[in-house]
Amino acid sequence: MYKEKRKFALRILWLTFLLFVALQIYYYPQLPERMAVHFGPSGKANSFMNKVNSFWLDIGILFFLSLLMWSLSVIIYKVKDIWLNLPNKDYWLAPQRRKDTLDYLSTSILNIGIATNIFIILLFYEVILANLSGSTRLNPAFWLVFLLYLLGIFWFTFSFVKKFSKREPLK
Numbered sequence: 001m002y003k004e005k006r007k008f009a010l011r012i013l014w015l016t017f018l019l020f021v022a023l024q025i026y027y028y029p030q031l032p033e034r035m036a037v038h039f040g041p042s043g044k045a046n047s048f049m050n051k052v053n054s055f056w057l058d059i060g061i062l063f064f065l066s067l068l069m070w071s072l073s074v075i076i077y078k079v080k081d082i083w084l085n086l087p088n089k090d091y092w093l094a095p096q097r098r099k100d101t102l103d104y105l106s107t108s109i110l111n112i113g114i115a116t117n118i119f120i121i122l123l124f125y126e127v128i129l130a131n132l133s134g135s136t137r138l139n140p141a142f143w144l145v146f147l148l149y150l151l152g153i154f155w156f157t158f159s160f161v162k163k164f165s166k167r168e169p170l171k
Contacts, residue, residue, distance in 0.1 A: 002103030002170075009110035010070065016117040017066045021059055023121070027128050028055055035131045045136035058124050062117060069113025073106040087164040100170050112156065119149040 036045030
């Protein structure tokens with residue numbers, strides 16, 4: 001059951017990366033040579049970089065994160081049980097449930113990677129828009145996106161603990 005979900009999540013993870021690369025390539029010719037790349041809590045730019053370095057750094061960051069999440073989703077099958085911090089570990093990693101549990105964990109790692117990629121794409125898109133407009137400020141509404149991302153991570157963590165605190169089959 002989770003095998004198909006995992007394959008789908010893996011495709012979406014790398015699709016988000018490719019979408020980001022396409023976005024970067026599309027906007028690259030329009031961007032100024034000197035770009036605002038870091039913004040303080042007020043949303044005002046406080047660090048700048050040339051656009052070539054920014055282009056490669058942004059792609060490198062998202063590639064690294066995508067590769068990290070994919071790697072973790074594969075490594076989870078190979079780690080010793082002692083390295084897994086899971087409520088009711090003996091129950092969930094019993095031989096009859098082990099594969100389903102690891103498939104679920106692997107898929108969850110990929111889903112967190114997808115959410116993180118989307119958040120970073122939105123962040124870098126805001127940086128692109130700020131640079132295209134000639135402004136050195138991020139849109140204050142971006143903090144809402146950041147809050148939604150954090151709420152999503154908290155919700156996932158809560159539901160993960162709740163799910164594994166029970167001793168019933170995974171759905």
